[in-house]
Every structure is written in C-alpha cells, then in structure tokens.
Amino acid sequence: MGGSIGGMITAAYLSKYFKRITIIESDDVVSDTLLKSTPQDILDYRCRLESPTSLGRSGVSQIYQLHVLEGEGYNILIELFPHLKDKLLNTYGVRTYSLKTELRFEANGQLLNKNLTEDLFWLCIDRFTLEIVLRQELCIKFPDKIEWKSNSRVTNLIADRPMNIVKGVTYRCKHNVGSPSCDLYGDFIVDCTGRNSSSTKWLKEEFDLIVPTEQMHYGGGYVTFIGERFKTGDPIIDSMAIGGCTVNAPTRNTGIYVSPIRTIKTTGDNSSGILSTLGCHCVNSEFPPSDSYENLLEWAKDYLPSEYYTMLKSTKVIGPLVPYRRAINERKFVKSLGNKWPQNFILLGDTLCTFNPQYGQGMTHACRLARELNKIFNENYHQLKDISYIFNRRASPISEGCWLVSTANDWKTPTLKVIKTDQNGKVQVYQRDNDSTTNTNSTDSKMQTPLMIRFLQWYNFWFLQCASKSGRMSTDFLRVINQHSSPFSLLKPNNLLAVCHAAFMSYFH
Structure with missing residues (x-):
C-alpha cells in the first residue's frame, strides 16, 4: 500500500522472495505524463506547479517541500539500482x-568545522524528480513482476480475527465514487501510505x-521554492553549495536549508x-510567509x-x-504489542514513524526499514507468520535513533x-503555553521532559561546542545526520x- 519512496x-x-508484487497507489503515478517525461519536462512541471494536486499527487502534499536523501539512503538506492547514479548524473544534471568542501552547516548556533576526517556525500535532487526516475527504473527492472494499481485507495483490511492474520485488502477506484470494491488477497501486506495511514483505525x-502512539506538535512548518542562485560578491556565501541553519528553540525558532538539485546551462554572467531548492522552516508556529517573495525576504x-x-x-x-x-513527530510503538500484532502485516516508513522534516530523515529511514525487512527474509529460516513480529x-x-x-x-x-495514547486507549494531552505548562487527563500538573531527553539536550549543546573546533567530532556528527x-x-x-572537559572548564572558569 503506497507507491512513493518507501513503497518502491x-x-x-x-x-x-515473492512471485508477484502489487502496489496500490492512490495517485496516477504510472501515467505517460510522468513515466515518459523528459528531464526538462519534469523540471517544467515542478516549476510551473500551481498546487500539490496539479500533477495528480494529492496523496503526498509534502512532496514539493525540500527533501534530503541522506548518505545511507543514497547507498541503498545505488545497491538496488546500480544504473541509477549514472542516469541521474548524466541525464538529469544531478x-x-x-x-x-561544499557544505556550510550551522546546528544549534554552532558552525561546524570543515576539516572533516572523512568525506561524506549527499545526492542533491528534489523528491518530485527522484520519485519519477525511481519509478521509471522500477518499471524497467521488474516489468512482469511488479503490478501497479493506480488511482486506487485501500478502504479496509481483509482480516481473520480468530487466526490473528491479515489476508489482504479491500480497495476501490478513487475517482469513481460508485465503483465496486475489489478484494485483493496476498501473502504479505506492507503499509507504506505515510503519515495519513488508516491502519490504526482498521486494526x-x-x-x-x-x-500505542505519541505525537509531538511543535508548530512546525515550511515554505519551499526553487530558485536560480546568482553570485553575491561574497566568496564565502557564493561557495556555499549546500547550506543551512537549524532552529534552536526557544532562542531561535526559525531556520533555512539550501540544497542544489540540478546544474543548468545559463547565459547570465553572474x-x-x-x-536549488530553498526551504525556510520554523517551530513554535512562527511560520514564514508564502504570499509573496518580497514578504518572505522581509x-x-x-x-x-x-x-x-x-x-x-x-x-x-x-517556481511558486x-x-x-x-x-x-508521531511514533507508533508496535513493538510493545508483541504477538498481539497481526501476522503477515507491517507498517513501514512514515506510516510507522514521522519526524520533524528539518532533519531530513524520512526517506532514508524508510529505505533502512525496507533493507532490514530484506535481511529478515534473506535469513531464510523464519516462518512467514513470524516475520511481522521480528520486523x-x-x-x-x-x-x-531517528526519533x-x-x-x-x-x-x-x-x-x-504532546498527545500520548496507551494500549487501553487512554489519551493524555499535555500543552505548554510559553513559560507555563498545563495538561489534560493526567494526574501530573506539568509536562515532564524525559530524563534521557534532558541529558541529550545538555550533551548536544556541549558536543556541538566541541565539534565546531574539532574535525573528528564534526565528522562523527555528520555521520549520524547521514544515518x-x-x-x-x-x-x-x-x-x-x-564534552565533559568542555562543560567542566566552562562551569569552573
């Protein structure tokens, strides 16, 4: 279920491991308009975008926002599709x-050191283009094995409750309201439909x-656009191919990322x-304006x-x-359900865990989960009914780690x-109001920051202080960022x- 990055x-x-794979996708992603598009067509579609639904991708409204495929995700794609790198670099100008040498990155107010002890690489491409090219490669590599059912939406699971097993799904055509429902049976069902998944309702x-789930509403938002960069006259800024500064609440609730997506031929001397895709982001609901570029500049x-x-x-x-x-942030704690979880059914990618997009973890997280599922099947000694529990x-x-x-x-x-739901359906809602803290349906009068989180906040502060002066520690940090x-x-x-030495010297200065 779901034909975006995680599903593919x-x-x-x-x-x-299976004779046939069926991908049920709510949008018309295998139309000739997309699959037979030239690189310039795809760029033109993206830049002329009027709304998230203008090219039939209403199911992924955030597809046009700035995305980053981190290093480990890139490795997984190349492992699966060895010809993909050459195609992207030589045909698409990626x-x-x-x-x-080409990154200027500020985290929590600290500019990270450029003297890395190991070179790391990012594939810079917009998600819209990456999905189209990846889908083309998937159709070429598996023309007879993978079947697409586009413009179709799953409406329910086909369940055998006494046996605790999901046997398939019921789906129907999205555009024809009166169309009959169809039952599709399968040996293994994966929900990759993303953050708007209905699986919790169906279960x-x-x-x-x-x-059990935990949601964190931090007032996060983005404004993304594509732009051609011109020289400013400042060599430091002009040499910044990839750049960004993260938010650092509560002192700085806004940030920006700049990610190149294509090299182009230009007649402009400057x-x-x-x-590049440029994304201005925020927390605490301090949203950047999107009504005009002049207001965004202000x-x-x-x-x-x-x-x-x-x-x-x-x-x-x-572009717009x-x-x-x-x-x-939303996480489903499926591991805690143990054998209560139904057989032959798993959640993967954003369906399982959704993260603050400013850290760019989503696509790579989905790729890593898919790779782990592959490892389980490849071990070749697990029964199919046990795969979901093991996964x-x-x-x-x-x-x-990503959470x-x-x-x-x-x-x-x-x-x-913060909204928490336990296995019994009890919901606890905690709400901060700037300096004050209130809650609902809880015996605790304050929102307690977990002890592990408080330690990490302290440790991250001093780690980044040290990393701004240490190439080795900067490298360690960027390896984590790249997963x-x-x-x-x-x-x-x-x-x-x-870290302890830096904190000690500061406290006893």
Missing part, C-alpha cells in the same frame, strides 16, 4: 556534493487492537549555473542570519512558494503539545571525555 524500495527488495475495527531579514538573507536576495525564483504547516522488534532501534535526533530539540519548543551511524555513537569515550 520495499517492492524492489521483496521481489526476490550532482553529488561533498560535505567536506481497531478488525482486531480491536489499539496501537549566475552560478545551479538550481521575514528572512528579521529572522535568519544575514548571510542567508543576502543569498535569498540574490536568488531568482522560478509552496507552504506546508502540518509537520509533527517490529528490529525496526524499533532504527526508528528510536531521538528529531525530538530532543523539539522538547524545548515553548508551545509544545551511517547511530546517535549513541556520539557517546563513545573520546567524545564523552571532550
């Missing part, structure tokens, strides 16, 4: 960029199963020859570091300003709202000693 990567991996209806002048305002002022906008204001256990630490990266700073948001390493790798002894 999962289908590619599972094609080794590039990989060195984080050692409650069919199995009386309540999935042009950099690079098209906002940037007040809320962003001066070098980014200068960059924006010298950027030629070639696309807002997105529904960003939240839930192994997926948990992958999601946990900690995403939520540690969000806990500092002045207007944070090459676990966040807990930042706690290795030499890093821990450096």
Whole structure:
C-alpha cells in the first residue's frame, strides 16, 4: 500500500522472495505524463506547479517541500539500482556534493568545522524528480513482476480475527465514487501510505487492537521554492553549495536549508549555473510567509542570519512558494504489542514513524526499514507468520535513533503539545503555553521532559561546542545526520571525555 519512496524500495527488495508484487497507489503515478517525461519536462512541471494536486499527487502534499536523501539512503538506492547514479548524473544534471568542501552547516548556533576526517556525500535532487526516475527504473527492472494499481485507495483490511492474520485488502477506484470494491488477497501486506495511514483505525475495527502512539506538535512548518542562485560578491556565501541553519528553540525558532538539485546551462554572467531548492522552516508556529517573495525576504531579514538573507536576495525564483504547516513527530510503538500484532502485516516508513522534516530523515529511514525487512527474509529460516513480529522488534532501534535526533530539540519548543495514547486507549494531552505548562487527563500538573531527553539536550549543546573546533567530532556528527551511524555513537569515550572537559572548564572558569 503506497507507491512513493518507501513503497518502491520495499517492492524492489521483496521481489526476490515473492512471485508477484502489487502496489496500490492512490495517485496516477504510472501515467505517460510522468513515466515518459523528459528531464526538462519534469523540471517544467515542478516549476510551473500551481498546487500539490496539479500533477495528480494529492496523496503526498509534502512532496514539493525540500527533501534530503541522506548518505545511507543514497547507498541503498545505488545497491538496488546500480544504473541509477549514472542516469541521474548524466541525464538529469544531478550532482553529488561533498560535505567536506561544499557544505556550510550551522546546528544549534554552532558552525561546524570543515576539516572533516572523512568525506561524506549527499545526492542533491528534489523528491518530485527522484520519485519519477525511481519509478521509471522500477518499471524497467521488474516489468512482469511488479503490478501497479493506480488511482486506487485501500478502504479496509481483509482480516481473520480468530487466526490473528491479515489476508489482504479491500480497495476501490478513487475517482469513481460508485465503483465496486475489489478484494485483493496476498501473502504479505506492507503499509507504506505515510503519515495519513488508516491502519490504526482498521486494526481497531478488525482486531480491536489499539496501537500505542505519541505525537509531538511543535508548530512546525515550511515554505519551499526553487530558485536560480546568482553570485553575491561574497566568496564565502557564493561557495556555499549546500547550506543551512537549524532552529534552536526557544532562542531561535526559525531556520533555512539550501540544497542544489540540478546544474543548468545559463547565459547570465553572474549566475552560478545551479538550481536549488530553498526551504525556510520554523517551530513554535512562527511560520514564514508564502504570499509573496518580497514578504518572505522581509521575514528572512528579521529572522535568519544575514548571510542567508543576502543569498535569498540574490536568488531568482522560478517556481511558486509552496507552504506546508502540518509537520509533527508521531511514533507508533508496535513493538510493545508483541504477538498481539497481526501476522503477515507491517507498517513501514512514515506510516510507522514521522519526524520533524528539518532533519531530513524520512526517506532514508524508510529505505533502512525496507533493507532490514530484506535481511529478515534473506535469513531464510523464519516462518512467514513470524516475520511481522521480528520486523517490529528490529525496526524499533532504527526508528528510536531517528526519533531521538528529531525530538530532543523539539522538547524545548515553548508551545509544545504532546498527545500520548496507551494500549487501553487512554489519551493524555499535555500543552505548554510559553513559560507555563498545563495538561489534560493526567494526574501530573506539568509536562515532564524525559530524563534521557534532558541529558541529550545538555550533551548536544556541549558536543556541538566541541565539534565546531574539532574535525573528528564534526565528522562523527555528520555521520549520524547521514544515518551511517547511530546517535549513541556520539557517546563513545573520546567524545564523552571532550564534552565533559568542555562543560567542566566552562562551569569552573
């Protein structure tokens, strides 16, 4: 269920173990308009975008926002599709960029050191183009094995409650309201429909199963656009191919990311020859304006570091300003359900765990989960009925690492709202109101920041202080950001000693 990045990567991996894969996708993604588009057509579609539904992608309203495919996600794509890199670089004008020489990144107010001990690379491409090219490759590589049912929406699970098994799904054509429903049976069902998945509702209806969840509403939002960058006259700014500064609530609730997506031929003497996706983002509901570029520039002048305002002022906008204001963190704790979880059914990607998009973890997280599922099948000694339980256990630490990266700073948001639902359906709502804290349906009068999160906030502060002066620690940090390493790798002894020494020297200065 779902034919975006997570669904396609999962289908590619599972094609080794099943005779037939069916992808049910709510949008018309295999139309000739998209599959037979030239690179220039795709760029023109993206830049002329009038609304998220103008090209039939209403199911992924955030597809036009700035996305980053982190290093580990890029490795997984190349492993599955060895010819993809050559196609992207030579046909689509996409590039990989060195984080050692072409990145200027500010985290929590600290500019990270450029003297990395290891070079890391990012594939810079907009998600809209990446999905189309990946879908083309999937259709070429598996023409007879993978079947697409587009413009179709799953309406329910086909469940055998006494056996605790999902046997298939019921779906219908999305555009024909009166069309009959169809039943599709399968040996293994994966929900990759993303943050708007209905699986929790279906599990409650069919199995009386309540999935424990935690939501964090931190007032997050984006405005994204595509622009051609022109030289500013400042060599530091002009050499910044990839750049960004994260929010650092509550002192700075706004940030920006700049990611190149294509190299282009240009006649302008002052042009950099690079098209970039630029995304201004916020927490605490301090949303950047999207009504006009002039108003966005005024906002940037007040809320962003001066070098980014200068960059924006010298950027030629070639597409609409696309807002997105529904960003939240949400995690489903499926591991805690153990054998109550139904057989032959899993949640994957954003369906399982949704993160603050400013950290760019979503696509790579989905790729890593799909790879883990592949490892389980490849071990070749598990019964099919046990795969879902095994996957839930192994997926948990992958999601946990991304969750900690995403939520540690969000806990500092002045207007944070946390909603927790337990296995019994009891809902607890905690709401911060700037300096005051109130809650509903709870015996505790304050929103308690978890002890682990408080430690991570303290540790991150001092770690980044040290990393701004240490190439080795900057490298460790960027390896975590690229999901090459676990966040807990930042706690290795030499890093821990450096952090404690810096904190000690500051406290007793």
